[in-house]
Amino acid sequence: EAKSHGRNGFCFFTSALQERAHKRLRMASDLHVALEQQQFYLVYQPVVNLRDGSIHKAEALIRWQHPQRGLIPPCEFIPLAESMGLINEIGDWVFHTAAQQVRLWRSELHPDMQIAVNKSPLQFQSKTGPTPSWAEHLKADNIAPEAIVVEITEGLLLDASESVQRQLLSLRQEGMRVSLDDFGTGYSSLAYLHRFDIDFLKIDQSFMRDLAPGSKNLTLCKAIIQMAHELGIQVVAEGIETRLQKDLLQEAGCDFGQGYFFAKPLLPEDFLVFARSGQTPAP
Ligand code: C2E
Ligand code: MG
Ligand code: MG
Ligand code: MG
Numbered sequence: 001e002a003k004s005h006g007r008n009g010f011c012f013f014t015s016a017l018q019e020r021a022h023k024r025l026r027m028a029s030d031l032h033v034a035l036e037q038q039q040f041y042l043v044y045q046p047v048v049n050l051r052d053g054s055i056h057k058a059e060a061l062i063r064w065q066h067p068q069r070g071l072i073p074p075c076e077f078i079p080l081a082e083s084m085g086l087i088n089e090i091g092d093w094v095f096h097t098a099a100q101q102v103r104l105w106r107s108e109l110h111p112d113m114q115i116a117v118n119k120s121p122l123q124f125q126s127k128t129g130p131t132p133s134w135a136e137h138l139k140a141d142n143i144a145p146e147a148i149v150v151e152i153t154e155g156l157l158l159d160a161s162e163s164v165q166r167q168l169l170s171l172r173q174e175g176m177r178v179s180l181d182d183f184g185t186g187y188s189s190l191a192y193l194h195r196f197d198i199d200f201l202k203i204d205q206s207f208m209r210d211l212a213p214g215s216k217n218l219t220l221c222k223a224i225i226q227m228a229h230e231l232g233i234q235v236v237a238e239g240i241e242t243r244l245q246k247d248l249l250q251e252a253g254c255d256f257g258q259g260y261f262f263a264k265p266l267l268p269e270d271f272l273v274f275a276r277s278g279q280t281p282a283p
Contacts, residue, residue: 028084030066031077035089039065042097043265046274047116047236047258050250055275058105059116059151059258060098061265062090082122091123095134095148101268102147109275116149116179121156124164135174145175149200152178154186157196168196179236184224193231201228205239205259211248222252229253 034040040062047057064072081087095117102115138145150171156164157180171178179200180192184207193201203224207217221237228235237249240259249257263274 024080027072027077028080031081031084031086034064034066035086035093037067039067040090040093041065041267042094042101043267044101044115044271045258045265046263046271047256048262050246050254050257053278054110055278056110056112057114057116057149057256058271059118059265060094060101061118062094078120082120087120087122091117091119094118096137099138099141099143099148103141103143105272105275106144106147108272114147114149114177116151118151118181121153121159124156124167133174135170135176138174138176146177149177149179151181151202153181154183154192157192158186160195165196172197172199182238184220190227193228193233198233200234200236200256202236202238202258203254208237208239208241208245208259211245213248218248218252221249221254225253 042060043063044058044060046055047059048055049057062074062078064074064077066072078087078090081090098115098117102113105113105115132140134148135145138148152168168178177199178197179202180198181202182204183201185204201224203221207221209217211217211221225235234255236256236258237245237254238258240246240249240257240261242261245259246257246261266274
């Protein structure tokens with residue numbers, strides 16, 4: 001397209017790039033004020049127990065309500081926050097907000113409620129110094145550490161530095177749970193599952209595509225579930241959008257399901273209604 005327009009096309013291309021760079025720059029400076037001005041909020045997606053239909057889990061997902069640009073999805077600003085060194089601050093805010101939420105739900109909904117928070121690999125890099133750990137915060141606020149599930153990605157395990165290993169170990173020793181997100185997408189190595197103790201594994205939503213009896217993806221899901229169970233790991237299937245997908249995973253022995261078939265990420269008040277109504281399709 002740009003080539004066919006010769007010089008003009010090139011100019012157009014350049015200005016489009018400039019426009020993008022400019023937008024990024026603006027977003028970067030806006031990110032700085034977003035925290036102070038409380039432009040972030042969390043939505044919570046139900047995670048349904050596929051054995052009994054209970055809803056004792058949720059994943060916290062961040063949203064940015066920009067005063068001019070409207071709602072900005074995390075895939076647009078999380079990588080930016082990571083490159084700007086802001087991810088620790090944002091990540092801590094997510095953690096604190098989610099922790100308060102789960103404390104409330106443990107008294108309002110069910111004593112076993114758990115909330116999963118996503119933790120960027122970069123948040124494992126520079127956590128030294130006087131900042132109190134998440135565990136210390138939980139203690140101070142009298143929140144059971146078992147209520148928190150920390151979602152990490154395979155990229156973190158690829159690093160596999162001693163420091164990362166130590167941090168993951170201490171998260172679990174402190175009583176929090178660890179979940180391996182987006183399993184099957186990156187450098188998936190079964191060795192990770194063995195080397196790092198984790199509590200949950202989330203099968204990536206890409207495996208849900210064309211899920212049908214006899215399909216390759218179903219075979220893969222079954223293998224992952226069996227292997228995980230043999231290692232004492234519980235499995236969450238992400239991105240379940242249809243009844244068929246839910247039925248097949250349930251039959252395959254998958255422990256939990258998450259996806260639009262059950263519910264989209266919800267505001268706290270909507271989550272409460274959803275969890276109370278028990279309106280998930282019967283297992
Ligand atoms: P993730 O942790 O794998 O979260 C699941 C994503 O899949 C969410 O997108 C969710 O809204 C979406 N999803 C859930 N069910 C379905 C479904 O049935 N179909 C489809 N197509 N999508 C579904 P979201 O909220 O846009 O978040 C995208 C990614 O951004 C997350 O992927 C996570 O990697 C990152 N993220 C979100 N919140 C945070 C956060 O607080 N901290 C960090 N570090 N990353 C976050
Ligand atoms: Mg996640
Ligand atoms: Mg995921
Ligand atoms: Mg994902």
